[in-house]
Amino acid sequence: MYRRNITHILTPLGSVLALIIGYHLFLKPSLVARPAPTDSKPAETVEAVAPPPPPPSSRPREDEVKQVRALDQTVIPGTPHEALLEAIRDEIEKHNLPLAETKLAGLPAAVLSDGKTKPFVAILWNNLGLQLERLHGTPVAVKAFKKAADLDDSNPVILLNLAHAYWEQRDRALNQDLLTKLIGLAPDEPFPHLAMADLLQEQNQLAEAAKHLGHATDRARQDPAVQSYLASVAAKVRRTESVESIMTTRSSTHFMVKFDGAEDHGTWTTVLEILEEAYREIGQKFGHFPSKPIVVVLHTKDSFQTATGSPAWADGLYDPILGRIHLPTQGATTDTKWLTNVLRHEYVHALLHDRLGTSSSALPTWLNEGLAMQLAGDAWLELDQAMQGGVKVIPLTYLEGPWGALPAAAATLAYLEANSATHYLIERWGMARVDELLNAFKARASVATALQNKLFVSYEQFHRQWLESFEQKRT
Numbered sequence: 001m002y003r004r005n006i007t008h009i010l011t012p013l014g015s016v017l018a019l020i021i022g023y024h025l026f027l028k029p030s031l032v033a034r035p036a037p038t039d040s041k042p043a044e045t046v047e048a049v050a051p052p053p054p055p056p057s058s059r060p061r062e063d064e065v066k067q068v069r070a071l072d073q074t075v076i077p078g079t080p081h082e083a084l085l086e087a088i089r090d091e092i093e094k095h096n097l098p099l100a101e102t103k104l105a106g107l108p109a110a111v112l113s114d115g116k117t118k119p120f121v122a123i124l125w126n127n128l129g130l131q132l133e134r135l136h137g138t139p140v141a142v143k144a145f146k147k148a149a150d151l152d153d154s155n156p157v158i159l160l161n162l163a164h165a166y167w168e169q170r171d172r173a174l175n176q177d178l179l180t181k182l183i184g185l186a187p188d189e190p191f192p193h194l195a196m197a198d199l200l201q202e203q204n205q206l207a208e209a210a211k212h213l214g215h216a217t218d219r220a221r222q223d224p225a226v227q228s229y230l231a232s233v234a235a236k237v238r239r240t241e242s243v244e245s246i247m248t249t250r251s252s253t254h255f256m257v258k259f260d261g262a263e264d265h266g267t268w269t270t271v272l273e274i275l276e277e278a279y280r281e282i283g284q285k286f287g288h289f290p291s292k293p294i295v296v297v298l299h300t301k302d303s304f305q306t307a308t309g310s311p312a313w314a315d316g317l318y319d320p321i322l323g324r325i326h327l328p329t330q331g332a333t334t335d336t337k338w339l340t341n342v343l344r345h346e347y348v349h350a351l352l353h354d355r356l357g358t359s360s361s362a363l364p365t366w367l368n369e370g371l372a373m374q375l376a377g378d379a380w381l382e383l384d385q386a387m388q389g390g391v392k393v394i395p396l397t398y399l400e401g402p403w404g405a406l407p408a409a410a411a412t413l414a415y416l417e418a419n420s421a422t423h424y425l426i427e428r429w430g431m432a433r434v435d436e437l438l439n440a441f442k443a444r445a446s447v448a449t450a451l452q453n454k455l456f457v458s459y460e461q462f463h464r465q466w467l468e469s470f471e472q473k474r475t
């Protein structure tokens with residue numbers, strides 16, 4: 001009886017997110033038109049990606065990354081403002097960033113109207129942005145990249161850095177116009193095509209998205225592993241396109257629901273109502289609302305299995321690559337309670353994916369599933385009841401990665417444990433602290449570090465106290 005319930009989310013491809021690929025592809029462009037600055041030693045903290053890793057060998061070395069993204073600021077154009085610019089450059093090199101920023105912001109208008117100095121000031125802003133990003137993260141750096149691009153939007157590296165920062169932030173400013181411009185400036189780069197594909201698939205233009213994925217694949221030649229991965233994503237998008245092109249679509253404010261067309265109007269309305277309610281209620285508990293409409297695909301039994309590759313007994317799944325919730329319609333018309341649970345559960349996965357963006361893979365599966373179960377209000381047997389038979393718990397450390405390969409009995413136990421541990425977490429520390437944990441995972445912290453820094457307990461302590469809490473319940 002649990003079987004139907006246990007595989008709400010199978011993420012067969014979830015360990016390798018398209019977003020992460022894009023990020024890494026971007027970081028190794030072949031754009032180094034200028035020599036690297038001499039102070040390019042410090043590692044990019046932003047590169048500390050938690051497991052599971054992106055596809056093989058797509059991760060560039062950190063110093064390599066820094067070199068590609070920084071612009072040469074050694075040769076200052078000979079103008080009356082040379083000394084002023086030199087002073088700012090030195091402050092950046094000495095990492096006196098607030099001072100450099102103040103001086104840059106206070107440059108006289110004459111410097112900015114001078115055609116010779118203006119592109120150099122743009123380079124200074126760009127390099128300041130890189131330093132800020134390294135020390136304080138992307139949100140702090142965006143403003144500097146924006147200044148750089150405002151001053152010189154013909155420099156491909158500057159525009160790539162800005163686009164990358166927007167991408168990291170899931171900022172809507174990374175729009176079709178900016179990407180079209182970037183494609184023109186950096187025609188050999190896979191990243192703008194990948195970002196464009198992402199944007200187009202969000203807008204439900206799957207055929208166009210597949211085309212850009214194809215372009216990205218062609219341009220990823222230097223890395224065969226990434227290239228073959230991109231090719232498989234492109235194929236997936238084309239397959240989805242062919243399945244969904246014959247579907248009917250109806251949208252509410254925050255969702256786009258597609259289905260085979262044979263379904264009645266009532267189901268459609270019910271699905272949208274459940275989702276909008278989940279949007280409000282779970283969003284409030286969470287303090288987060290999705291940055292874009294979420295696509296929900298209702299499949300007939302056959303098309304669900306074909307399109308998602310999931311086993312016959314799966315109830316639904318969230319596909320992080322195409323950002324879609326998939327659901328078989330079988331049962332949807334007759335069992336509203338089931339429908340509500342599955343939709344809410346998958347919605348939490350979608351929300352967490354949106355919340356963590358490129359860092360989604362840092363979130364341990366037990367917490368991802370546990371939050372989905374807790375916030376969806378899944379009616380599950382309590383772990384303490386399930387444990388009556390003397391079953392041994394699987395340590396949470398084993399439940400951080402994908403669960404797709406777990407045997408059915410272990411998967412059931414995994415869900416029960418995830419639910420129980422997350423329940424304990426929320427009850428003891430509250431949702432605000434859970435939110436803090438999510439911030440840590442967004443910064444790609446390990447589970448041990450996140451727990452230590454945000455809950456002030458070690459992973460071992462957390463584990464022991466959680467087990468003790470349900471031991472007490474049993475007695």
Ligand SMILES: [Zn+2]
Pocket residue numbers: 007008009345349368369372
């Ligand atoms: Zn799930």
